[in-house]
Amino acid sequence: MQRQGVDEDASALLDSAIDTLNDVFFLFDLDGQFLQWNERLRDVTGYSDDEIEQMVPLDFVAPEDHAAISEAIVRVIEDGRAQQEASFLTADEERIPYEFTGALLRDDDGIPVGISGIGRDITDRKRRVEALQRQTSRVETLNRINAVIREVNESLVRASTREEVEREVCSHLAGERPYRFAWIGELGYDGESVAPRTWACGRGFDDDVTPDEIDADGALALEAIETKSLCVATDVRDDAFDPETAAADHGLYSAVAVPLVYRDANYGALCLYAARSSAFDEDELAVLRELGETVGYAINAVEKRNALVSDSVVELELDVAPPGPFFLTVAAAADASLSIEGVATADDGSLTEFVAVEGADPESVVAAAREAGGDAVVVSEHDDQAILRFTPSENALASVVADLGGVLREAHADGDSGTLAIELPAVADVRAVVTALQERFPNTSVRAQREHERTNGRGVEFRDSLDEALTERQKEVLETAFLAGFFEWPRGSTAEDVAEALDVSPPTFHEHLRRSQQKLLTAYFDGVSQNGE
Structure with a gap:
């Protein structure tokens, strides 16, 4: 459109041309009064021609960009041309990313009389740039995290105790962006809280801060331990953190709790905190999930290695009732007396159990084993006893115990009741082992606990x-x-x-x-x- 008073007949062709532009076209004098514009300006902003006629350039720009546009107008007057990005402000106060290009107009005597230019919607371009920046940042973060994890893995190979494993993990991770604080905790004695085991602070972070000050009740860690799954707080201000000891009070705005699990063994959770919200994307979480599995495996390996050289052991006697281990399920179904006499490794790496059968027809036990989803074959049969080879429907009991760092010494079932004897290294966390067994076999209880020399x-x-x-x-x-x-x-x-x-x-x-x-x-x-x- 053209301001009234200008020869409309002479500019009709020009009006038609600029109205075909996909970009916004504008022309204003040095006082900021609009002289000409195209339909695109009206369509994008939602202002009428009468409203535009009464407006000045800064009326179309978001307040935070007023200074930048004013400086751009000065550059046009001084240099003849300028380009500037700003948020185009519509009548509905919508902000649209735009790139404005302006050029100085002069009269026949060379005297500046106005500024003309175009405005181009750069929403898609901004999105592409931002996506590329996010991708670049994500790659840099993942490369940095992977480098740290390689260092962690190298240190885990050298670690000789569980405490050393945990210290190495926390110290390596807390020293790298975006993490500012790292700690590892395990389930407390009450079974409803998390007890910190070790922690580390990042550069510039207060070394005196403890996990209790970051998250007093360990809510995120507790959830990760109980569910054995990774838990994320994208913004701790929106999550159930203790208001008096919130992580945000220490400049920490997002957190992740990574379960440290190896098969049936649960070694607690690793908690990491970052100084910004939504700091953990899916790729990073996948890497951290793998790290949790690696740490769980490392702790398990260290404890097994220490068990071999330990001078003393802890012996646990446990009572177990259905639902329980596979051999107990079979004993209850066949109303038989069963004892695990030994185990062997099958071709696929799984364990099979050699079970002594008393007081029942071996074939009825075979049938019960198959009914329970496993398999059994009679290996030998003489006098009042038979030896069967069980292929359990789940991990063999000896394998479950081994994953917890122990050795199955005895296992006996008489109908629907059973007893187990498990040997653990003296340094083992007995409570954690019992808890893990109870998670798998709910009706398990400790009958006796003894410590003796190997x-x-x-x-x-x-x-x-x-x-x-x-x-x-x-x-x-x-x-x-x-x-x-x-x-x-x-x-x-x-x-x-x-x-x-x-x-x-x-x-x-x-x-x-x-x-x-x-x-x-x-x-x-x-x-x-x-x-x-």
Whole structure:
């Protein structure tokens, strides 16, 4: 449109041309009075021609951009041309990202008389730039986090105690952006709170701050421990943090709690805090989730390693009732007396259980095992006892206990009641082990707890050396034959019986047996020679 008073006939062609522009066109004099504009200006802003005629350039710009546009107008007058980004303000007070380009107009005598220009909507361009910036920032953050995690992984290999593992994790993570504070906690004795184990502060953060001051009740950590899933507070001011000890009071606005879990073992949670809200994106959370699994595995490995060299052990006697371990489920269904006599590793890496059956028809136990979703085969049967080979419908009980850092010494079930004897290293967190077992088998209770010195280690050393020499298949063959009574006189099972239980041919059974016997005797006689006995 053109301001009234200008020759409309002479400018009709120009009006038609500028109205076809997709961009906003404008022309105003040096006093800021609009002389000409196109329909696009009216369509975008929602102002009528009469309203535009009474407005000045700054009326179309968001207040926060007034100074920038004023400076741009001065640059046009001084330099002849200028470009400036600003928020275009509509009649509805909507802010639209625009890029304005202006040029100085002069009369025939070269005297400046006005400024003309265009305004272009750069919403899509701004979005692309912002997306690229976010992507770049995300890549930089992930690279930084991955570098830290590599350092953490290297330190975990060297760690010799659980405490050292936890200290290394917290100190490495708290020292890198965007994290400012890191701590690890475990479930408290009341089962409803989280007890801090260790923590670390980032650069420039108050070293005297403790987890209790950041989050007194450990709400986020508790949720992660209970659910064994990663929990995020995108803005702690909007979440259930203690108002008197809120993380925000210390300049921390977002948090994540990462569960430290390895199979059935729950080692608490790692909590990280950042100085801005929404600091953790999906890619970063995926990396942290993997880190939690790595730390859980490292703690489990350290505790297992320490258990092997510990001079003393803790023995737990537990009562268990349905729903319970697979062998107890089968005992209850078959109304039988079952005892786990040993375990072996199958070809797929899972554990199978050798179970002694008393007081019931072995075939009824086999049927009950299959009804429970697992499988069983009769390995041997003589007198009043039979040996069955169980393939549980879930992880074998010995595997569950091993994942918690323990060793299953005894397991007996009589109908719908059972008892377990578990051996743990003296340094183990007994309460955490019991809690983990109760999570898996709810009707589990402690009958007794005793601590005693480990027996002479020579037998352990011999077994360790034999374990290293034998393949998993050879161990399975040797143990199956032993439990089936193959080595007794008279034999409780024939070679054909054992081979059938192992689902191999008799010649294959004999081959594995011969090789395993050779390794057994070699380990024994080498040990005798070395000890001078």
